[in-house]
Amino acid sequence: MENLKLKAFIPLFYLVWSDDLLSQKEFLTLQKFIVSQSWLSKEEQESLLSKIAVSSPPSREVVANWKSEIEIILQKNPLTRSLFDISILLSENDRTISDLKPAFVKLENDLGISGEEAMADFETIANTFTSNYQTSNRFEIEKLTQILDGKQAEIIKKVKSVISRPEFAYETPTDTAVYREKVYEWCKILADENLGNMGYPKQYGGGGNIQDYFAIMETLSYHDLSLVIKFGVQFGLWGMSIQSLGTEKHYSKYLKDIGSLQLPGCFAMTETNHGSNVKGMETTATYNHKNQTFTIHTPHEKAQKEYIGNAAVHGQMATVFAKLIIGETDYGVNAFIVPLRDTNSTILKGITIGDCGLKMGLNGVDNGTIRFDNVVIPKENMLDRFASINEKGEFESPIPSDNRRFFTMLGTLVGGRIGIPRSALAAAKSGLTIAIRYSNKRRQFGPEGGSEVPILNYRIHQRRLLPLLAKTYAIHFALQYVTNRFVTKSESEMQEIEALAAGMKAYSTWSTTAILQECREACGGKAYLSENRIDALKNDTEIYTTFEGDNTVLMQLVAKNRLSEFRKSFGKMDAMGMINYVYENAKTAISEKNPIVTRKTDDSHLIDEEFHLQAFQYREKTTLASAAKRIKKLIDSGLDPYDAFNIVQHQMIDVAQAYLERVVLEQFQEAIQVIEDKNCKEVMLKLYQLYALSQIEKNKGWYLEDGYMEAVKTKAIRKMVNQLCWEIRPDAVSLVNAFDIPDSCLAAPIAF
Amino acid sequence: MENLKLKAFIPLFYLVWSDDLLSQKEFLTLQKFIVSQSWLSKEEQESLLSKIAVSSPPSREVVANWKSEIEIILQKNPLTRSLFDISILLSENDRTISDLKPAFVKLENDLGISGEEAMADFETIANTFTSNYQTSNRFEIEKLTQILDGKQAEIIKKVKSVISRPEFAYETPTDTAVYREKVYEWCKILADENLGNMGYPKQYGGGGNIQDYFAIMETLSYHDLSLVIKFGVQFGLWGMSIQSLGTEKHYSKYLKDIGSLQLPGCFAMTETNHGSNVKGMETTATYNHKNQTFTIHTPHEKAQKEYIGNAAVHGQMATVFAKLIIGETDYGVNAFIVPLRDTNSTILKGITIGDCGLKMGLNGVDNGTIRFDNVVIPKENMLDRFASINEKGEFESPIPSDNRRFFTMLGTLVGGRIGIPRSALAAAKSGLTIAIRYSNKRRQFGPEGGSEVPILNYRIHQRRLLPLLAKTYAIHFALQYVTNRFVTKSESEMQEIEALAAGMKAYSTWSTTAILQECREACGGKAYLSENRIDALKNDTEIYTTFEGDNTVLMQLVAKNRLSEFRKSFGKMDAMGMINYVYENAKTAISEKNPIVTRKTDDSHLIDEEFHLQAFQYREKTTLASAAKRIKKLIDSGLDPYDAFNIVQHQMIDVAQAYLERVVLEQFQEAIQVIEDKNCKEVMLKLYQLYALSQIEKNKGWYLEDGYMEAVKTKAIRKMVNQLCWEIRPDAVSLVNAFDIPDSCLAAPIAF
The missing domain is CATH 1.20.140.10 (Butyryl-CoA Dehydrogenase, subunit A, domain 3)
Known part of the structure; x- marks a missing residue:
């Protein structure tokens, strides 16, 4: 379109053929408008109409050229604010065109073209505040880290340095058996660094610092989470159950080996049929006064211990929760140490271990099921801080209510x-x-x-x-x-x-x-x-x-x-x-x-x-x-x-x-x-x-x-x-x- | 307690020693009450006081006996509604006791014991409406299934019968390579059953039934979801892109083989740097008029195609979306068929395939990356329903706007x-x-x-x-x-x-x-x-x-x-x-x-x-x-x-x-x-x-x-x-x- 006056139509033509889909009716509106403009010659009208024939759309180059003509105008005249202003500038301020403002604006409305939106389409270099926004440094990051870490900064630093070592590099854990062994090895390294026994009393080789123990748990959680759960099962659930529910004889016998991971163990509370309502568990521990033993037994399949961490592969012992039976009387849930495997990892007689198999996650933890078939353990294996059996074979407890005693026991385990x-x-x-x-x-x-x-x-x-x-x-x-x-x-x-x-x-x-x-x-x-x-x-x-x-x-x-x-x-x-x-x-x-x-x-x-x-x-x-x-x-x-x-x-x-x-x-x-x-x-x-x-x-x-x-x-x-x-x-x-x-x-x- | 009058204290004593932890102060309140009761002899008072000495709690048997005495009373008198009523019954309606009601009720209040809650503790056979509620059959299940399945009932039944066959039994998919092959085999069975080509026109061997195709997708989703996505990539994305964006010459050449899974393929749109804003993709297809070919090229690493299903292992061809360049001009995004592998699964020259590796899920689908190093394809491989290159080597399209053309193309793919x-x-x-x-x-x-x-x-x-x-x-x-x-x-x-x-x-x-x-x-x-x-x-x-x-x-x-x-x-x-x-x-x-x-x-x-x-x-x-x-x-x-x-x-x-x-x-x-x-x-x-x-x-x-x-x-x-x-x-x-x-x-x- 070399005819300057005709260039006034370029913005409309461009919009008609670009993104927005105009209907037949609107093409007709535009055609009628052109035909009605008496200042256009017949030839000029036909030239214009040829650009908006639905049957033969303009080529992509023609449309692109229109766009670039408009963009040149806008670059030279950055304050242009309306479609019609572009038309005037394209026509090089032709008087005929500038007089047409009302007609063109009405046409825009008739076509449903929004001037504002259309103008936004033409902006070539957008400089919006959304695009200019960015990250800045308005405080010292290290200072905030100090505030978060507080008094545990030192132990957190130590844990981070350990888990950043090359031997803690992640491996793609598709083979569960390999993964479980890797996690076990990691736990051993942590035990060697005296991180596992941090919460145990100093006289049993521990660090005597529960605050640090929790900081360790949290910091380890930046690493593989199977590691932290395996760690928590061993040093938290298993070790702390001994510490919270046992007495001196248990501490001196077990805590050191648990803390060093010489003695891997489990916390066997949940049963298939009793998860949330764990008070209803059905495993029994029957006291035999004559032999000074307990017999641990799983009465039926759904009373098996389930989801028990460390059970499927590594655990050698477990704290087992079971209803204590003396004679005909049920004395409620109590806790007992029960050996599962010997030091060669051979499963002991009467113990049946199942593997929970593939899980949604935490596949580095060897969760398993445990069934007991009349497994006999010595009397001293009862964790007897809250209840015990006296020399006469009678039950004794400072908390007579089974219910209250059980919840008191659970209360000591709140660390989890x-x-x-x-x-x-x-x-x-x-x-x-x-x-x-x-x-x-x-x-x-x-x-x-x-x-x-x-x-x-x-x-x-x-x-x-x-x-x-x-x-x-x-x-x-x-x-x-x-x-x-x-x-x-x-x-x-x-x-x-x-x-x-x-x-x-x-x-x-x-x-x-x-x-x-x-x-x-x-x-x-x-x-x-x-x-x-x-x-x-x-x-x-x-x-x-x-x-x-x-x-x-x-x-x-x-x-x-x-x-x-x-x-x-x-x-x-x-x-x-x-x-x-x-x-x-x-x-x-x-x-x-x-x-x-x-x-x-x-x-x-x-x-x-x-x-x-x-x-x-x-x-x-x-x-x-x-x-x-x-x-x-x-x-x-x-x-x-x-x-x-x-x-x-x-x-x-x-x-x-x-x-x-x-x-x-x-x-x-x-x-x-x-x-x-x-x-x-x-x-x-x-x-x-x-x-x-x-x-x-x-x-x-x-x-x-x-x-x-x-x-x-x-x-x-x-x-x-x-x-x-x-x-x-x-x-x-x-x-x-x-x-x-x-x-x-x-x-x-x-x-x- | 054989003294009947003293039995009136049993409910209180039981509550004091069972679940609720009374404070020292409240024990004192109870002791004071006993001492203040002039109708009790010194001996009787001492006997009572001995039962509530904090330093020597009663044995568990004693508490259990109290409970069972109370329970017997309640079984005989099911309408009993208060603690004091139990006291009266335990004392066998002793007159002294029944006169003490105000004093006992005040004591209960002083101890913070709630009669209602306490009574609930004693209920032995609870018959609550919560426990009695259960599943019932109030409508015919098959009728509702019919309503859900509607006109697609037949195809749904067919799909269900296929995926219920023994060869569709789930396997534990820990080895990705095995899993991918299994899913591919399942897809072949579905293709053999004429389920894959259901949406294609009948003249190209299809079923001509899009409604059924969607019902198949949905029903397959009751089975392994890797299967449905692999199925959707092959028959939906790959096949439908040919059907929606190509023309007759493409339909007759490809659709039958795609529907039978003879020709596994990909839908290569997303790039690493352009996922949601796919319009900004950077892969180019440069037209060479002399040779009547396009050169497909990945300009830099982040412009590679990513997450492409069927790419890592099985795909032999791909619908590749790329910006069409003719001369110096960019004609916006268009689609091209690009071979990736020969029939022996050997990757072709110029093509680099990456494996997306392990994913959160859908590991039976072989997602991969694709890079093109100046890969030359014949002109006829352009999917030319919405744009084409004429004999003079010029771009032609009924939709001049690149933007609108691209969104029109995407619109035809809405089936996904x-x-x-x-x-x-x-x-x-x-x-x-x-x-x-x-x-x-x-x-x-x-x-x-x-x-x-x-x-x-x-x-x-x-x-x-x-x-x-x-x-x-x-x-x-x-x-x-x-x-x-x-x-x-x-x-x-x-x-x-x-x-x-x-x-x-x-x-x-x-x-x-x-x-x-x-x-x-x-x-x-x-x-x-x-x-x-x-x-x-x-x-x-x-x-x-x-x-x-x-x-x-x-x-x-x-x-x-x-x-x-x-x-x-x-x-x-x-x-x-x-x-x-x-x-x-x-x-x-x-x-x-x-x-x-x-x-x-x-x-x-x-x-x-x-x-x-x-x-x-x-x-x-x-x-x-x-x-x-x-x-x-x-x-x-x-x-x-x-x-x-x-x-x-x-x-x-x-x-x-x-x-x-x-x-x-x-x-x-x-x-x-x-x-x-x-x-x-x-x-x-x-x-x-x-x-x-x-x-x-x-x-x-x-x-x-x-x-x-x-x-x-x-x-x-x-x-x-x-x-x-x-x-x-x-x-x-x-x-x-x-x-x-x-x-x-x-x-x-x-x-x-």
């Missing part, structure tokens, strides 16, 4: 419910490090004409990963707190700490499952390749949500504990009084609500720690009161308490969740208060705010239903969550780097 | 986005069948003194599984609908159907991921064992959420399509007008809200289909309007549209979600309307109600924020969801049995 959530935490840190580093580097899509943009610059990607990063930091501090409480516990705190550990086990492991799921999806196909390890992290930790206590069952226990905590604090009340108290208490909280606060949306209020704590506490109190009230009502109406508790199970999960969220929030707040470094404190504060507000956002249905917040406020919170994600994004890579996971452990090619 | 969600659906059905059957059988915990209860009787377990079962049925009908729309599509519907398929692909695959996660956790440790197959179902389908289009990216596309659907319907409007229209439209909807409806909570209203549809439609319209408004505002404020769309990404997901939920709801409603069998209709109606209300419950935060519902209503909905779960529970096993998955496919021991 600290080790597992801390291991889960480390796995979440690995997943987030891989996913966030990859998202910072992986580019996909971009503005028209601009280069592709790191996917972490996309708001939805930030939304997917950054609240989870905040939650991971939050859980880090909460688990430090649980560990401290556990290590310094007094007798009277035990029930509370048991519930807290059970709850945090559920909270942390569920969080890890959700985080690794998001990391997998956020990294697309790359995360499906085993080389990038999200595969193993996900599958290995998958069982965390149901072993060491099924999370859903644990949450019910936590909620029941919360109900009874009230009763303890107000010992003088009966159930009715207690429930009334809880309810009255919550009513007070309700009266705290006032329309100014329920609608308050200024930024300084939304990020205020006091506001967060009150909101979390309010939810905690109110869910508890409401569950209490409901149970009371149901029982009053004549329901069996068992049926009543069944009906409120769903609410009980809320009760437990609200309690745990409050604890986690509080610990995050307290952890930040003691940070001295200004820059670290600043970024941690933002991360804390993101945790607090994204939890409230998650629970917004509850807050709105309750009336504690109004819509204007929950909407403002959603915006603030988006804003915090955006503000934290430049620090995201530094924040995962502060986890300081050894490169050889991380290993995923996409993370480097 | 129907096959994958249907495969995902089948995997969800398998998972639910295993988990629900197991939950109906697995017993754990129970009322005091009663036997253990099937875990599916627990409300929380119902809550976890049954809404997912309802959702699976809902998705079944929605995917039937999408398939029908696809098969009968007209040109003008294509964009809508592409968006619908993309959206349902995301909806169904995300649902499956969530369902299998829940099934895994709901079955505890058993689901961690590979023998129970949830392992494989989970890991094999894990990639479904990100392949065939990343779900998050697809949801953005769906939302954008929803915005432009409006523009199309009201073609005369510009963007501003369109957004105003959407907004006005929603305002009308808002004015529909009235306080009677927002608070209406009667049962008949809550289960009313009209109420559901209106609520879903309202959400669909409002989220769309709100996103449109926000984008408009952002652009008006001077933001680049790219930045503006980035800011609303989170809302765009809502827009797509609300649209899909409405479609799924509508299809579920319509499917039920045509059910004739009364019993089937009844149970499906309940299931439908559960789907509708559990979706509203999931979105309750949104409805409350919007004001469309008030708290009293969302609370009533939660209750109704619980109630529906309870009511559906007896049908749950029949409902999964109606999926009619062959036993040999299900295979999991816990499901039988």
Whole structure:
């Protein structure tokens, strides 16, 4: 089109033939328009009509030339803002054309062409703020690592140096037998480094440091997770069961060899038919006074011990839980040391071992089943700290109730419910490090004409990963707190700490499952390749949500504990009084609500720690009161308490969740208060705010239903969550780097 | 205690020493009480005090005897309702005792003992309704299966009979090479049965039945999922790319051999650097007019084809997507047939194949990378339905825009986005069948003194599984609908159907991921064992959420399509007008809200289909309007549209979600309307109600924020969801049995 006037049609023609599919009717509109323009000669009209004949579209070159003509105009005139302005410039400011503005604009409307969108199509060098955003260094990573590691920095450093050695290099574990041996060898190296016996008393060759033991568990979890579970079975479950349930004679006989892995062993509690309801187990230990022995027996197939780590290959002994029978009387569950294999790994008479075979993950751990066919063990093999048989052959215990005794025994084993959530935490840190580093580097899509943009610059990607990063930091501090409480516990705190550990086990492991799921999806196909390890992290930790206590069952226990905590604090009340108290208490909280606060949306209020704590506490109190009230009502109406508790199970999960969220929030707040470094404190504060507000956002249905917040406020919170994600994004890579996971452990090619 | 009066203390003593841990202070309270009772002699007091000395607890037998004395009383007097009543009966109605009621009740309160809870402890034969609930047969399973299978019943039956043959027995696939060969052999059997070529035209040896082809994909997914993906790569991606993008000369040359698996091939689109943004791919096809050839070339390592199924081992040819270069000009992405291996499986010159190695799942599929080093192919290998090179060596296409041409080509391949969600659906059905059957059988915990209860009787377990079962049925009908729309599509519907398929692909695959996660956790440790197959179902389908289009990216596309659907319907409007229209439209909807409806909570209203549809439609319209408004505002404020769309990404997901939920709801409603069998209709109606209300419950935060519902209503909905779960529970096993998955496919021991 050398005719300048005709060039005014180029923008429309280009749009007609490029992306957008115009209908026949709209082609007709355009044709009619051309024919109706009296300033065009017949020849000019025909020339124009030939360019928009549906039967013979212009060649691709013609369309490309139109586009480049437009682009040249736009480069020379960067302030051009409308299609018609382009037309004027293409016609070199022809007067006829400039007078046609109303007609052309009407035509654009008739064709359904949006000027704004069309202009965006023409932008050649897009310089959007989304594309320009990037990682920056706003705090010293090492300082944050120090804050995370705290007093355990030294042992963490040691463990990292051990697992970074060449002999700890990952191998592709397709052959289970090879994998199991590799993991066993790794455990031996750790034992040689005196890492396994860290929690045992010094007089039995141990390190006498439980805090360090948990830090070891957590740090090992940056490496292969089969290793950490095998380690935990041997030194935690097996060794600690001796230490917690046995007495001096057992300590001196076994602990040293367990700590050095001379004596590999198992913790045989779960049975096929009794997992969560382990109190119902059916294995028996029948006392024979004459021979001073016990006979351990599996009455039927479904009473076999199942999923027992170390059983299928390496275990030489096991702590076996069984119902003690004396004469005709069942004295409830007690624990016994039962040999399984001799030192040549030959399985002993009466013992039948099964192999659990291939599992979803943790295939480096030799889980197995164990059946006992009247296996006789000496009397001294009873772990007799909480119950024993006297010289007359009579049962003795300071805790007469079988039930209470069993739960007291279990209570001493609560360490597993600290080790597992801390291991889960480390796995979440690995997943987030891989996913966030990859998202910072992986580019996909971009503005028209601009280069592709790191996917972490996309708001939805930030939304997917950054609240989870905040939650991971939050859980880090909460688990430090649980560990401290556990290590310094007094007798009277035990029930509370048991519930807290059970709850945090559920909270942390569920969080890890959700985080690794998001990391997998956020990294697309790359995360499906085993080389990038999200595969193993996900599958290995998958069982965390149901072993060491099924999370859903644990949450019910936590909620029941919360109900009874009230009763303890107000010992003088009966159930009715207690429930009334809880309810009255919550009513007070309700009266705290006032329309100014329920609608308050200024930024300084939304990020205020006091506001967060009150909101979390309010939810905690109110869910508890409401569950209490409901149970009371149901029982009053004549329901069996068992049926009543069944009906409120769903609410009980809320009760437990609200309690745990409050604890986690509080610990995050307290952890930040003691940070001295200004820059670290600043970024941690933002991360804390993101945790607090994204939890409230998650629970917004509850807050709105309750009336504690109004819509204007929950909407403002959603915006603030988006804003915090955006503000934290430049620090995201530094924040995962502060986890300081050894490169050889991380290993995923996409993370480097 | 032979002294009858003293027996009145037995209930208290028993409670003091059994489960509940009384504090020192409370022991003191009890001691003081005894000392203060003047009707007791000094000796009697001392005898009583000796039973509650903290330093010397009673033996376990003594406590057990107390319990059995109490139990005998309760068996004889089943109406006993309080602790003190037991005391009276134990004292054989001693007058002194019966006069002491106020004192004893006060003591109970002082000790913080709850009479109700204590009484529950004593119940020996609990007969709760939770324990008595069970599976029943309220409809004919075969009839429901017929409804599900519809017109594809015959082909479904055929596929099931083939995959139930002994040669399809699962093998433990630890050796990838063996596994890949096994899957390839299975595909050959399916090809021999004329199942692979079902979708191809009859004149090229095919079955000419796309509906049946999709039913085959879905039914095969009850078996090993590597098989279905390998099958889909060969007959779907590879074969259909020839059929959709090629012309007659390609059909006659290739389709028959592809359908018989004589010619295994690949679909080589994705590159390492370009997955979601596949338009940016960098592989080139340079045309040489002199030789009438193309040269296919990979310019750098990250431009290699990646994750390509059939590439690592079996593929002899591939449909390769590459940018066509003629002279200096880039004509955008086009498709070419490129040979990879000769018939002896020797890799051809210029081709470099990599192996993707071990993956999270689908290890029976040989995914690989492909690099081309100046590979020359004849001109006729260009798939030239949408673009070709004429005799003069010039590019020709009816679609001048490279962009539009590429998306038109992709549009013809939308079948993959129907096959994958249907495969995902089948995997969800398998998972639910295993988990629900197991939950109906697995017993754990129970009322005091009663036997253990099937875990599916627990409300929380119902809550976890049954809404997912309802959702699976809902998705079944929605995917039937999408398939029908696809098969009968007209040109003008294509964009809508592409968006619908993309959206349902995301909806169904995300649902499956969530369902299998829940099934895994709901079955505890058993689901961690590979023998129970949830392992494989989970890991094999894990990639479904990100392949065939990343779900998050697809949801953005769906939302954008929803915005432009409006523009199309009201073609005369510009963007501003369109957004105003959407907004006005929603305002009308808002004015529909009235306080009677927002608070209406009667049962008949809550289960009313009209109420559901209106609520879903309202959400669909409002989220769309709100996103449109926000984008408009952002652009008006001077933001680049790219930045503006980035800011609303989170809302765009809502827009797509609300649209899909409405479609799924509508299809579920319509499917039920045509059910004739009364019993089937009844149970499906309940299931439908559960789907509708559990979706509203999931979105309750949104409805409350919007004001469309008030708290009293969302609370009533939660209750109704619980109630529906309870009511559906007896049908749950029949409902999964109606999926009619062959036993040999299900295979999991816990499901039988």
